Amino acid sequence: MNDLIYLYGLVPKSEMETGSVSDMADFSGDGHLRAFPIGDAAAIVCTLDGNEYSEEVIKERTSNDMEWLQEKAFHHHETVLELARRFTVIPLKFCTLYKSEDSLVSSIEPASDKLRAAFEKIAGNEEWNLKIYCNDTALKQQFSTSNPALEEKKAAISTLPKGRQFFENKKIDKWLDGEIEKEKDKMGETIHEQLSNLALTSHVKKTWSKDATGRPDPMTWNSVYLVSKREVESFLQKIEDCQKDLEAAGWQLEATGPWPAYHFSSIS
Structure with a gap:
């Protein structure tokens, strides 16, 4: 299975000119976050192994592995909190996954006007x-x-x-x-x-x-x-x-x- 894209949140692309997320650990714990530009926004993402984090696997683990769920939910929460300290961030829910960068772009691009309005609303x-x-x-x-x-x-x-x-x-x-x-x-x-x-x-x-x-x-x-x-x-x-x-x-x-x-x- 192809790799998956895990989305933590969206920030104004302009804020990434003076900030970085490369020091922040990813969902798997083996890599780091990156900023993926989409129009005027930057999607804060990481790449996950499609076999290890497939929809079926995540559904199984969230239902039956409470220790895993607590660990990953805490990671997501703390990561989004740190993003909010560094940037104006639109936070996404736990386990927001896309099958590819193309599917991420096709989901986010049509909402560009809403994104700008949301950034203006929460900035400062x-x-x-x-x-x-x-x-x-x-x-x-x-x-x-x-x-x-x-x-x-x-x-x-x-x-x-x-x-x-x-x-x-x-x-x-x-x-x-x-x-x-x-x-x-x-x-x-x-x-x-x-x-x-x-x-x-x-x-x-x-x-x-x-x-x-x-x-x-x-x-x-x-x-x-x-x-x-x-x-x-x-x-x-x-x-x-x-x-x-x-x-x-x-x-x-x-x-x-x-x-x-x-x-x-x-x-x-």
Whole structure:
């Protein structure tokens, strides 16, 4: 089988005049990356043995060889991170493979206008992620303190027979759980709006389960922001200020970045 082309990302060809990727190890670990010019862009690629990295082999190893998958996924992630430190980069997904340089060119050339627009959008900017977690017990305790609506509901059932109170308390607990969920959404939306005012653009993502995060507290918000490098300090300070204000109520704000602009540079 012929060699395959592994694509890590695309950078403006002009930036390759003063930069290099020849010192970066490739996917196999036996070679190095190279820049392959396509119009105004340079594809950052490496060449892989077609037999060793065929579609069938990769499908088998990603399904059954977790150690291999973790090693290669980590390599891809770290490589794209390093590219983002050196260049304006449109990152590609893990295991983006082409059968030949010709097939790579035929895929990328028609997207030249989208490429230019994407480079202009992300140049001089950084992607940051915010995840918000909440301690339900702490939030429920704070929410229950001096809550007029809750006090009214409890007062209304205080004279009922004990058996009836039991069932009415169940209804109140269900109502309170609903109010807590509303409060989580409201808090996330409030913080997101404040951060979006400091960002060029933003996206709200799905939250992760406890199984995925490995944390005891549930994730209540997950969003990404494209932030000008000039505004990053103010952006992070806003998150720090929000954390200080909300920490006692059980909220934890986790900002990570800068990341390659995965969410703001799609050319598909």
